[in-house]
Amino acid sequence: MELLLETVALYSLKLAYETEGHSPILRDDPLMGGCDREVFGLLVRRGDLVGIQGEIGRCLDLALGAVGGADTALGRELHQLASEFSTVQTMEQLDAPLIALRGYLKDIQ
Template sequence: MELLLETVALFCLKLAYETEDSSPILRDDPIMSDYEREVFGLLVRKGDVETIQLKVDECVGLALEAIGGVDKPLGRELKRLAAEFASIQTMEKLEAPLIALKDYLKDIQ
């Protein structure tokens, strides 16, 4: 799950900050420091669903802004997927909506 969370954060930050004329954002970039696999791993081991959701929401907010907000079709779908993820209350049920979010972010890169 940690890798999946890190991937979602990476795709969000790529949408928000990566430009065609810049080098790509990678997992070991300083911008990823709050969203590293180890950070998420600690939260997963603690079962801290709320903090995981807050961290993902921060990243999704940046991505939403980068794609024009919820007034755009891409933004509406991203918001819907993020809301589905945010509504989950147990660690066991986080994976499916997280995969949907990751797949969507990958598709709109």
């Protein structure tokens, strides 16, 4: 799960900050901040659903801003997927919304 969380964060930050003609954002980029596999691993081991949702939510907010907000075509879908992720009640329910977010963010890169 840690890799999936890190991938969603990475795709979100790439969408928000990566510009054409510049070096790509990589997993070890300082821009990733607290969104790396080790941090997510700790949150997962603790069962800290709120912490996970907070970190991913911060990244998704940046991505949503990058696509023009929730009123754009890309933004509406991203907002819907982010909402589904944020309403998850248990750690076991995280996989499906994360997989959907990862696929969508990868597609709109």
